[in-house]
Amino acid sequence: MKILVCITNVPDTTAKISFTDNNTKLNKAGVQYIIGPYDDYALARAVELKEKLGGSITVLNVGEAESDPQIRKALAIGADDAVRVNAEPTDSYFTATQIAAIAKEGGYDLILMGRESIDFNSGVVHGLVGEMLGIPSFSPVMKLDIEGTTAKFAREIEGGKEFLEAPLPLVLGCQEPIAEWKIPNMRGIMTARTKPLKVVEPIAVGDMATLGQYTLPAPKGACKMIPADQAETLISLLKTEAKVL
Amino acid sequence: MVLIFVELDNGSIKKTSLEAVAYGAAVAKATGTTATALAIGTADAAELAKTGAYGATKILHANAAELANENAMAYASVLAAAVKNENAEVVILPKSGLCDAMGARAAAKLGASIVSGVTELPDVSNGFKVTRSIYTGKAFATVDVKGAVKILGIKKNAIEAVEGAGSATVEAFMPALNNGDFVAKVTGQEKASGELSLTEADIIVSGGRGMKGPDNWQPLLDLASALGAATGCSKPVSDLDWRPHHEHIGQTGIKVAPNLYIACGISGAIQHLAGVNSSKVIVAINKDPEAPFFKAADYGIVGDVFDILPRLTKAVKDAK
Ligand SMILES: Cc1cc2nc3c(=O)[nH]c(=O)nc-3n(C[C@H](O)[C@H](O)[C@H](O)COP(=O)(O)OP(=O)(O)OC[C@H]3O[C@@H](n4cnc5c(N)ncnc54)[C@H](O)[C@@H]3O)c2cc1C
Ligand SMILES: Cc1cc2nc3c(=O)[nH]c(=O)nc-3n(C[C@H](O)[C@H](O)[C@H](O)COP(=O)(O)OP(=O)(O)OC[C@H]3O[C@@H](n4cnc5c(N)ncnc54)[C@H](O)[C@@H]3O)c2cc1C
Numbered sequence: 001m002k003i004l005v006c007i008t009n010v011p012d013t014t015a016k017i018s019f020t021d022n023n024t025k026l027n028k029a030g031v032q033y034i035i036g037p038y039d040d041y042a043l044a045r046a047v048e049l050k051e052k053l054g055g056s057i058t059v060l061n062v063g064e065a066e067s068d069p070q071i072r073k074a075l076a077i078g079a080d081d082a083v084r085v086n087a088e089p090t091d092s093y094f095t096a097t098q099i100a101a102i103a104k105e106g107g108y109d110l111i112l113m114g115r116e117s118i119d120f121n122s123g124v125v126h127g128l129v130g131e132m133l134g135i136p137s138f139s140p141v142m143k144l145d146i147e148g149t150t151a152k153f154a155r156e157i158e159g160g161k162e163f164l165e166a167p168l169p170l171v172l173g174c175q176e177p178i179a180e181w182k183i184p185n186m187r188g189i190m191t192a193r194t195k196p197l198k199v200v201e202p203i204a205v206g207d208m209a210t211l212g213q214y215t216l217p218a219p220k221g222a223c224k225m226i227p228a229d230q231a232e233t234l235i236s237l238l239k240t241e242a243k244v245l
Numbered sequence: 246m247v248l249i250f251v252e253l254d255n256g257s258i259k260k261t262s263l264e265a266v267a268y269g270a271a272v273a274k275a276t277g278t279t280a281t282a283l284a285i286g287t288a289d290a291a292e293l294a295k296t297g298a299y300g301a302t303k304i305l306h307a308n309a310a311e312l313a314n315e316n317a318m319a320y321a322s323v324l325a326a327a328v329k330n331e332n333a334e335v336v337i338l339p340k341s342g343l344c345d346a347m348g349a350r351a352a353a354k355l356g357a358s359i360v361s362g363v364t365e366l367p368d369v370s371n372g373f374k375v376t377r378s379i380y381t382g383k384a385f386a387t388v389d390v391k392g393a394v395k396i397l398g399i400k401k402n403a404i405e406a407v408e409g410a411g412s413a414t415v416e417a418f419m420p421a422l423n424n425g426d427f428v429a430k431v432t433g434q435e436k437a438s439g440e441l442s443l444t445e446a447d448i449i450v451s452g453g454r455g456m457k458g459p460d461n462w463q464p465l466l467d468l469a470s471a472l473g474a475a476t477g478c479s480k481p482v483s484d485l486d487w488r489p490h491h492e493h494i495g496q497t498g499i500k501v502a503p504n505l506y507i508a509c510g511i512s513g514a515i516q517h518l519a520g521v522n523s524s525k526v527i528v529a530i531n532k533d534p535e536a537p538f539f540k541a542a543d544y545g546i547v548g549d550v551f552d553i554l555p556r557l558t559k560a561v562k563d564a565k
Contacts (some may be wrong), residue, residue: 011380013381013496013515013516013519014515014516017380017383017384019384037496037497038497091358092349092359092360092361093352093353093358093359093392096349096353118380118381118496119379119380120361120362120377120379121361121362121378121379121380121381121500122345122359122360122361122362122398123342123345123346123349123361124345124346124348124349124352124359124361124398125349126346126349127317127321127345127346127347127348127349127350127352127353128349128350128352128353128359130318130349130350130353131321131349131350131352131353131354132353134425136318136428136429137317137318137346137349137350138317138346138429139342139345139346140342142490152432156342156490156491157315157342157434157436158341158342158442158444158491159436159437159440159442159491160434160435160436160437160489160491161434161435161436161490161491162431162433162434163431163432163433163434164429164430164431164432165429165430165432166428166429166430167428175497176484176490176497177484177490206392207391208358208359208390208391208392209358209360209388209389209390209391209392210388210389210391211386211387211388211389212374212386212387212388212389213386213387214379214384214385214386215376215384215385215386215387216383216384216385217382217383217384217385217522220540220541220543221543223529223539223540223542223543223544223545224543224544224545225539225544225545225546225547226544226545226546227546228546228547228548228549228552228553231546231548231553231556231557231560232556232557232559232560234528234544234546234557234560235557235560235561235564236560236564237544238505238526238528238544239564242505242525242526242543242544244447244448244504244505244525244526245448245472245505245561
C-alpha cells in the first residue's frame with residue numbers, strides 16, 4: 001500500500017489576518033503555521049492504514065522552504081519520506097499540476113488530501129488531480145477502509161452521508177471523523193530529522209489566475225445588548241430594524 | 246457565452262442556483278453575450294424554464310437514469326461537454342460540495358481557470374477580475390482570471406437574485422457518458438428527510454455545549470420550527486454525538502451564510518466564527534457576558550438559554 005498525503009502549510013486557525021506591502025502580502029509577523037487541519041485528518045488516517053496494512057507514506061507539499069517545519073512534523077507523525085515542490089502555490093490549477101506530476105511518478109494506490117485548504121478554502125485540488133491522473137476523486141470523505149484493492153468509504157452529502165466502494169487508485173479529500181488528529185511522540189520527532197525530504201523544482205504551467213490585492217471585511221458594528229427580561233423585543237427588532245424576519 | 250450549472254433538489258432548482266443564474270446573467274450582460282443554464286437530473290420543463298426569470302435565455306437539460314445519483318465525475322463530463330457545445334467562456338457554479346468537485350474535474354478536462362468562493366460580480370473593464378473569500382471568511386483577495394475558459398464557484402449572497410418575467414427555452418442535452426465515471430458503487434445512504442439544508446437556509450438556529458446535553462435540544466428545535474429555520478451546532482456538540490455530524494458549523498465543518506444566525510450557548514471560538522462570519526445578522530445568547538460571540542454579534546442577550554429560547558418561540562408565534 002503506497003499512500004501519498006498532500007499537506008498545506010497554513011496560518012493557525014486562531015491567526016489574526018492582516019496584510020502588508022500595500023495589501024499584497026500576508027503579514028506573517030506573529031502568525032504561527034500549521035499543517036492544514038483537514039490534511040492532518042488525512043495524514044492520521046494514512047498512519048492508521050499503514051499500521052494495519054503495511055506499506056509506506058509519502059508527504060507532499062507545494063510550497064517554499066518555510067513549509068519544512070510542517071513537513072518534518074508530518075514525518076514525525078508517521079510519514080516515511082517527503083517531497084516539496086519548491087514554488088509559491090498561488091493557484092489551485094498550478095498546485096494540482098505539480099501534485100499530479102509527483103503522483104504519476106510515484107504510482108500511489110491512494111492519494112489522501114484534506115477536504116479544503118484553510119487559506120484559500122477552494123476544495124478543488126483533489127478533483128483537479130483526480131482528473132489530471134484519470135482516476136476517481138471523492139470529497140469530503142469521513143470514513144475510509146481498504147479491503148484488498150477496494151476502498152470502502154463514506155462521503156458527507158447534504159443532510160447525511162453516502163456509502164461507496166471504488167477500486168484503487170483513488171484521490172480522496174478527507175475530513176473528520178475519519179481519524180483522530182495525531183501528536184508526534186519523541187521517537188517520531190527524533191527519526192523525522194533523518195527521514196528523506198526531497199526538494200524538486202516545479203513544472204511550468206500557463207498563467208491561469210494571478211493574485212491581486214487583499215482586503216479585510218468591514219469592521220462589525222457594536223453588538224446591541226437586549227436585557228434578558230425583555231428578550232421578546234429581539235423578535236420585533238429582527239423584524240423592523242434588521243429586517244431579517 | 247456564459248454557462249450556469251443549476252443544482253436540483255427533488256426536482257426543484259435550489260435557491261442558491263437561481264442566484265447563480267442571476268449572477269451569470271449579469272456577467273453575460275456586462276460582456277455582451279447570453280446566459281445558458283444547465284441542469285442534470287429529473288425536473289419538469291416548467292421548473293427548468295424558471296431560470297428564464299433570472300436571466301437565462303435557454304436551459305440545457307441532461308437527464309438519464311445513470312445521472313440520478315449526484316455523481317460529480319459524470320456531472321463534470323456533462324458540464325465539460327456543454328461548455329464545448331456552447332462555446333462557453335465563463336462557467337458559473339453555486340458553491341457546494343458537488344459543484345466544487347464537478348467544477349474541478351471539468352476545469353482539468355478543459356484546461357480552464359477555476360476560482361472558488363467568489364463573493365462579487367467580476368470587474369470586466371480591464372481583463373476579468375473577481376473578488377474571492379479567503380482565510381475562511383477572514384479576508385478577501387482579488388484574482389485576475391486568465392484562462393480562455395473561466396470557471397467560478399460563487400458564494401451565497403454574491404448577488405441579490407431578483408425574479409423577473411422571462412422564461413427559458415428547455416433543450417434536451419445528452420452527451421455520451423463515460424464508463425470510467427461510474428466505477429464507484431453507492432452501497433448505501435443515510436439522509437435526514439424533509440430537513441432544511443444549512444447552506445440554503447435563510448435562518449439558522451445553532452446550539453453549543455451550553456445546551457448541556459442531547460436531551461435538551463427541544464427548546465432550540467421549537468424556535469427553529471417557529472422561524473422556519475435550519476438547525477446547526479458547534480464542533481464539540483457533534484463530536485459528543487449530541488447532534489449529527491452534518492450539522493457541525495465552523496472552520497472544520499459547514500460554512501454558512503444565512504440572513505439570520507442565532508447562536509445558543511456557543512462561546513464564539515474563532516474556529517466557530519469562521520463558519521458563520523458571512524451571515525448578515527448574528528444573534529448570540531449566552532449566560533456569560535464576556536463570551537467572545539458578543540464581539541461578533543449584532544444582537545446579544547445575556548441569559549440562560551433554557552429561559553430565553555421558549556420565550557423567543559412564544560414571541561415569534563405571537564407575532565404571526
Ligand atoms: C501568496 C501566497 C503564498 C502561498 N504560499 C504557500 C506556501 O508557501 N505553502 C503552502 O502550502 N501554501 C501556500 N499558499 C496557499 C496555496 O496557494 C493554496 O494552498 C493552494 O493554492 C491550494 O489552495 P486551494 O484552496 O485551491 O486548495 P484546496 O482545493 O482547498 O485544497 C484541497 C487539498 O489539496 C491539498 N493541497 C492544496 N494545496 C496544496 C499545496 N500547496 N501543497 C500540497 N497539497 C496541497 C491539501 O491536501 C488540501 O487539503 C499560498 C497562498 C498565497 C496566496
Ligand atoms: C483546528 C480547530 C478547528 C476547529 N473547528 C471548529 C469548528 O469548525 N466549529 C466549532 O464550533 N468549533 C471548532 N473548533 C473548536 C473551538 O475552538 C471551540 O472549542 C468550540 O467552538 C467550542 O464549542 P462551544 O462554544 O459549543 O463550547 P464552549 O466553548 O464550552 O462554550 C459553551 C458556551 O455556552 C455558554 N453557556 C453554558 N451554559 C449556558 C446556559 N445555560 N445558557 C446560555 N449559555 C450557556 C458558556 O458561557 C459558553 O460560552 C476547532 C478547534 C480547532 C483547534
